[in-house]
Amino acid sequence: MRIGVVEDDDGVASALVDALEANRITAHRMARGTELLTRHPDFDLVLLDLGLPDMDGIEVLRRLRQVSAVPVIVLTARDDERSVVRGLRNGADDYLVKPARITELLARIEAIRRRAQRASASSTDLREFGDVLVDLSGRTLEVGGEQIQLTTKEFQLLAMLVDSPGTAVSRQHMMDHIWGDAFVTVSRSLDVHMTALRSKIGRPGLIETIRGFGYRWTGEQ
Structure with a gap:
């Protein structure tokens, strides 16, 4: 599984990448939303921070959904109800508030992966x-x-x-x-x-x- 980690904080990004790779998940860190918009075909799932330096994460999500259905878990410090609702309504598959426990994050990634497999198996080609x-x-x-x-x-x-x-x-x-x-x-x-x-x-x-x-x-x- 290939996961794109969109996070501008070096420390947080490094910890996430290390934790994912320790669980045999290939992870690539990006610091800007524009990088995700050009590289989204490379990933099976995306972890997206909302506080990015080049554009707001909700706008990144909105633009991404115009071109891709790649699963997205929003991982952010914003814990207000409005941000959660906006994230989910604009196409996020899940929403986690920092600091997220790695075990919970891995469980949610696995749940999204299973849903995608079931959808693929049930569809005719x-x-x-x-x-x-x-x-x-x-x-x-x-x-x-x-x-x-x-x-x-x-x-x-x-x-x-x-x-x-x-x-x-x-x-x-x-x-x-x-x-x-x-x-x-x-x-x-x-x-x-x-x-x-x-x-x-x-x-x-x-x-x-x-x-x-x-x-x-x-x-x-």
Whole structure:
């Protein structure tokens, strides 16, 4: 398990990293929220302080949730009810007040890990829409019984769309999630890959363009 520790206090961060690694958990310390926003794909879980030097932790959490579902445990000195509520409402999976007991922190990490495993085990990896079949685990696409070869990014785009049919997915979310950097603009590259994906599927109407926002998998041919 890889955990990102977002903490600007050197002493606290060092103690957390040492405790995690003593329990065979790989930990990487970051002192700024912006670093997490660019490195979030590297981690299976994040420990997030709210009092960061570059931006408030709640804002970091809000921006992170626009591009990633990585589990987050807020670990902060703020113990007022308003901060707890804001943290949970903005996407935190758990909230702990410093100084946290390591045994309790490890138990909460394990609880989140078990929930993620159960959710993964209960979900199906096959998506079927008429004669279009997408295997998310096998990373394959079949149209009319014929297997269609896709590039890595083409399949990633397809997977994002078919995993939530009928749900509008923003261009920004696609770029952040697939190209892995919340601050890199790759709009033209997205257009090229989306055009190629539509051409390979060959079923007009399956992918709907939402002008000024993004795309939606309609499932309708």
